[in-house]
Amino acid sequence: MDNGTNSSSNSFNSSSNGTxxxxxxxxxxxxxxxxxxxxxxxxxxxxxxxYTFSSTYRKRQLAKTAKLEPWFPHHRQRDIYLSLLHLDxxxxxxxxxxxxxxxxxxxxxxxxxxxxxxxxLEDIKRIVQLRQAKPALQTLLQRGSVGDELWQRLLRAxxxxxxxxxxxxxxxxxxAPEWGQVIFQSANEMNQNLLIKQRMAEIQDTxxxxxxxxxxxxxxxxxxxMKELEEADGKPAEEAKAADAAPVANxxxxxxxxxxxxxxxxGPAQAQGGSGxxxxxxKK
Amino acid sequence: xxxxxxxxxxPLTIDPATKAISSADSTLSADLDDLNKLHRTLLALETPQxxxxxxxxxHPKRSVxxxxxxxxxxxxxxxxxxxxxxxxxxxAMRMASERPSWEASGLVREELSALYNNRAQVHMAQQxxxxxxxxxxxxxxxxxxxxxxxxxRRGVCLKEMGRTEEAADWVKTGLEFERVGPEKDKxxxxxxxxxxxxxxxxxx
Numbered sequence: 299m300d301n302g303t304n305s306s307s308n309s310f311n312s313s314s315n316g317t318x319x320x321x322x323x324x325x326x327x328x329x330x331x332x333x334x335x336x337x338x339x340x341x342x343x344x345x346x347x348x349y350t351f352s353s354t355y356r357k358r359q360l361a362k363t364a365k366l367e368p369w370f371p372h373h374r375q376r377d378i379y380l381s382l383l384h385l386d387x388x389x390x391x392x393x394x395x396x397x398x399x400x401x402x403x404x405x406x407x408x409x410x411x412x413x414x415x416x417x418x419l420e421d422i423k424r425i426v427q428l429r430q431a432k433p434a435l436q437t438l439l440q441r442g443s444v445g446d447e448l449w450q451r452l453l454r455a456x457x458x459x460x461x462x463x464x465x466x467x468x469x470x471x472x473x474a475p476e477w478g479q480v481i482f483q484s485a486n487e488m489n490q491n492l493l494i495k496q497r498m499a500e501i502q503d504t505x506x507x508x509x510x511x512x513x514x515x516x517x518x519x520x521x522x523x524m525k526e527l528e529e530a531d532g533k534p535a536e537e538a539k540a541a542d543a544a545p546v547a548n549x550x551x552x553x554x555x556x557x558x559x560x561x562x563x564x565g566p567a568q569a570q571g572g573s574g575x576x577x578x579x580x581k582k
Numbered sequence: 583x584x585x586x587x588x589x590x591x592x593p594l595t596i597d598p599a600t601k602a603i604s605s606a607d608s609t610l611s612a613d614l615d616d617l618n619k620l621h622r623t624l625l626a627l628e629t630p631q632x633x634x635x636x637x638x639x640x641h642p643k644r645s646v647x648x649x650x651x652x653x654x655x656x657x658x659x660x661x662x663x664x665x666x667x668x669x670x671x672x673x674a675m676r677m678a679s680e681r682p683s684w685e686a687s688g689l690v691r692e693e694l695s696a697l698y699n700n701r702a703q704v705h706m707a708q709q710x711x712x713x714x715x716x717x718x719x720x721x722x723x724x725x726x727x728x729x730x731x732x733x734x735r736r737g738v739c740l741k742e743m744g745r746t747e748e749a750a751d752w753v754k755t756g757l758e759f760e761r762v763g764p765e766k767d768k769x770x771x772x773x774x775x776x777x778x779x780x781x782x783x784x785x786x
Contacts, residue, residue, distance in 0.1 A: 372590070374613055380589040382603070385596065405596055408632055409603065412621040415634065415684075416613070474631035487637040490687035495679065498694070498720055505716045512712040512743055 366447070369428075369455035375420040376462070379413040379469075411473055418466050418485035421459070426489070428456060623682055634684040644681055648674050648693055655700060664704050671701045695725040695732070702735045715739035722756075727763035730756075730772060737775050746782045753779055 382405050435452055438444045467478035593606045594614075602618045605611070629635050655670035678693040698721035705714035718736035722729055733756030740749035753776040760769050 377590045377592050381592040381594050408624055409621055412617055412624050416617055474633045477633050480636045483637050484634045484684035487687050488683040491683045501720050508712040
């Protein structure tokens with residue numbers, strides 16, 4: 299009997315150990331959570347600091363690039379084009395004619411196309427400038443003569459340029475199908491023609507000064523020659539003076555005298571010219 | 583450059599009758615002049631959309647006219663009518679440079695180079711060495727290689743004016759360009775000119 303009760307009480311005890319029903323579970327020891335607290339706190343602090351650092355750093359970079367001075371001056375042609383696009387001429391007070399037919403409801407397409415072409419032309423000029431500047435700036439940067447900021451400005455200008463080009467192509471396609479591809483070819487040719495005209499104008503400008511120089515020199519040669527013709531035997535002093543009076547720009551006369559002589563002075567002077575020249579050479 | 587989504591609204595006005603653009607702001611006047619000129623040339627276009635055609639296939643009308651003027655200029659020169667030749671050449675040059683600016687610039691270069699060469703020749707025949715040298719320089723500027731005559735002409739003009747060092751440098755540069763060009767077999771003329779010029783340098 300006792301064994302039975304013992305075993306039953308034992309089994310009771312053991313069964314009660316198994317289920318935990320009537321008894322509230324013992325608290326997990328506080329030290330478990332406090333143990334977990336420190337690493338968790340550490341992780342939270344690390345994550346928070348990384349996040350703040352990255353966001354502040356990115357904001358600062360953005361601010362720096364925004365503060366970067368633009369590479370090119372203001373794009374005038376772009377402003378003209380966009381202003382025309384948004385212009386509403388019906389708002390303008392008509393000066394003379396009150397005819398409603400003459401009032402434009404919007405700026406005509408042809409004007410816009412011309413403005414877009416001008417914009418493309420300016421873009422081409424800028425692209426050429428950028429392409430020339432880039433390798434030079436790279437070399438300078440490698441040698442360490444310039445800071446990084448200039449390079450950043452150049453890169454930014456290139457990015458803006460690409461966006462601008464895409465914009466122009468889209469606008470061109472809006473006016474006429476496939477004009478987008480052609481417009482930059484046309485603008486390129488326009489640029490080349492402009493350069494040709496400028497170069498020709500430069501060279502032709504030198505014409506005036508060249509003509510003046512040559513006329514002066516020819517006058518001097520002629521006067522020298524006339525003097526030599528007057529004196530039959532050619533006095534040394536006067537020849538020396540004539541030799542010194544030659545133009546200050548110390549270009550040698552050499553054979554040119556022969557031609558000038560033959561053309562200007564005519565036949566009989568030739569023989570005398572030859573003798574006069576021989577004497578002149580003696581003095582040099 | 584400003585941000586891509588902003589722009590500066592400029593105070594522009596358009597004249598309804600002439601469709602010319604003008605502005606109160608005087609700094610824009612040069613740009614607006616160009617714009618109005620371009621607009622007028624665009625209006626004269628015959629293409630369906632009134633947009634400039636691609637630069638490559640150029641309408642031959644203008645080239646034919648320029649050629650005709652050049653030929654008549656050559657004829658006047660051969661007859662000895664120098665001033666008439668110059669007038670014709672000038673007219674041809676004006677035609678060539680007033681071509682619409684979006685047409686192929688290579689064509690403009692060829693035509694102008696030939697015309698400048700011919701005009702230089704006329705000047706040389708009249709012994710106007712200064713004008714001749716400037717025109718020959720223009721011609722060479724437009725066409726560096728394959729332009730033996732241009733190099734030669736300016737060399738001769740410089741020599742005649744007595745500028746022998748410049749002439750020697752010029753002819754040497756010309757030889758460098760032409761030796762690798764399409765006319766490299768004909769450089770003998772240029773070489774003989776160089777010899778003459780060098781002789782002139784060594785004389786006194």
